[in-house]
Amino acid sequence: MIGIQGSGFGFRSRLRAILALLGVVWLAAGALASAIEPYPFESEVQRKRFQALAEELRCTVCQNQSLADSDAPLASDLRDEVFRMLSDGRSDMEIRSFMVERYGNYVLYRPPVVGHTLLLWGGPLVLLLVGLVAAVFVIRKRRKAL
Amino acid sequence: MIRMLIPLAVFLALVGLLIAGLQTAENRKLVQSPLIGKPLPGFSLPGLHDPDTMTGRDDLIGEPFILNVWGSWCWACRAEHPFIERLGREAPIELIGFNWKDERSDALRWLEQFGDAWDRHLVDYEGKVAIDLGVYGAPETFLVDHEGVIRHKHIGPVDANVFQDLMRRAMALNSEAGS
Structure with missing residues (x-):
């Protein structure tokens, strides 16, 4: 009886420990993600649009990464440019065609149907x-x- | 009999695709610039030796020139430097350096150490004009004609073969400008 109770308690505390650990990992991951993009977004919508654009634009230097993933100086310049255009109130289409005019369809992870x-x-x-x-x-x- | 040949045919087709893919793998890494045949974008950049003098697009139009993107941090620029020096000496048109995302003192020291073969340098410290030019890595070498249209772009270091090709193209642009 005591043995069963003891193991039950042990399971609970272990579960709690695992949950706490997961919480720490989740917080750390969140901190990492925000450390990469310290842009002063005006709204949550703008932040989401930025994230979506950065994920579907390819970093041309480090070719199998998106702009969102890359630490390359050029990727950071291009992210700045995307943010600047978003702040100027340009549409996603305009931002994508800005990149295509300079780097070709290659920068798009979803190339157009041609x-x-x-x-x-x-x-x-x-x-x-x-x-x-x-x-x-x-x-x-x-x-x-x- | 034919039934047995179908898997073989499919297999051979896959092998063919693989070989074709391997052969074009090198080229696929190079991003074809959509700017070829288009006019040079507008800009205004300071010089490297003369940081107070601004040069714009319109100041360069009239004569063809070679625009070579480099930085003191760029290892491959060192590798191509002997050929850039030859371009500076032998090409019939101006050779302009585009110093990209570099510290001025580092760039000047680099030129002192390796030799300054360019006719002049423009400085893009922020890298904004480089984005307009579709630059994605140094070194890159552009050929611009006398009307300010980008006619050719070489990505990566200039070697003996590329040097010959650039010389040929530079001469063609030169005679085009003269006629």
Whole structure:
């Protein structure tokens, strides 16, 4: 009886310790995230727009990172520029085309649907169709065999 | 028989894609500038040796020139420096340095140490004009014609082959300007 009670208490305190630890980790992660972007945002909406833009614009120096991830000096310059344009009241479209005019479609993690990106956007759909057709064939054949 | 060849064909197609991908991997790292064929963006920048003199886009138009982006912090700029010196001596058009995100004292010391082959330098300390130029790493070398249109951009250090190519292009721009 005592033993069971003791272990029950132990489980609870362990759970509490784990929760406390998670809390610390969460706070630390929050502090890290805000340390990267110390911009004086006017509103929560503006902060979210900034975050979204920085995540979908590619850092051209460190090519597999977004502007939001990168510590490169150029990425920080470009983030400043994005923030400046947001503060000027420019739209997301305008900010994206500002970057494309200078660095090409390459800076977009979601490239527009144009001639040479058709394979990129349509490829998965084509593969799905091929797979479906193959599946139909195989199923029909097995039915016949039965 | 044909049935057995289908997986083989798919496999060979994948191998083909892989080889094509590997061969273009080097080129894919280079961001093609959308600014080629477009006019040089407007700017006003101080000189490096003469920080009180501002140079604007309109001051440069009229003659073709080479614009070489460098910084004393840029390791590859040191590697290309012998070829930049040759460009400065041998190219028929002006060679302008674009000192990017650099401390003035560091830049001047670098030039003293390695040699100043450029006809003059513009300083972009903040890096704002560099963004307008689509600069994403040093060194980069632009060729601008006498009408102020960006005609060519080389990304990365200039080596013997690139030097020949730039010389050829510079001569072409020079004769275009003269005619």
